[in-house]
Amino acid sequence: KNQVEQSPQSLIILEGKNCTLQCNYTVSPFSNLRWYKQDTGRGPVSLTIMTFSENTKSNGRYTATLDADTKQSSLHITASQLSDSASYICVVRPGGGNKLTFGTGTQLKVEL
């Protein structure tokens, strides 16, 4: 069964600090992996999309990595801001379909 697992479940950091979120998946065949940011009560917003051949991709202060051999990904947030407080969701698209598999997300809280 296709699954996406994320860790940690929740995380509290101080403003200005960096953090790294983890994602492991068992989706096969694999097409791409996405990281979304979801604010409370809002729809997910895409941060990065990576295909099988991409190892790293950046979007401003967000940098995602992908190891397709070990089926692991990470999202690194640099110099966190209060507005980064949200749920960060790892999502995998299988090859040959549009049915995205979502992780349960990491709830990040950035404090002063």
Place this chain on the structure above:
Amino acid sequence: EPEVTQTPSHQVTQMGQEVILRCVPISNHLYFYWYRQILGQKVEFLVSFYNNEISEKSEIFDDQFSVERPDGSNFTLKIRSTKLEDSAMYFCASSLQGSEQYFGPGTRLTVT
């Protein structure tokens, strides 16, 4: 910047009643999706729609659910006879070529 819109933002209905959730996808997009998120749980795929027909659906999308693109701009999700367990946030999404999906803000459905 174009965005996906959804109405209503919150719908309260009694068990057994029919509800229609409405979405206006981004105008030049060709693929349309519905997802749901039960409170505190992960986002789950319901259905994808392309070229005026369902291209993929999950096991959640049973005979009680239907989708329609009635007029070339709206994309609707109908639940024929709502159950308590249908209470969730329903997200519509659209994409141009089945890759990057843009999510709407969601409709919170409460079944009493």
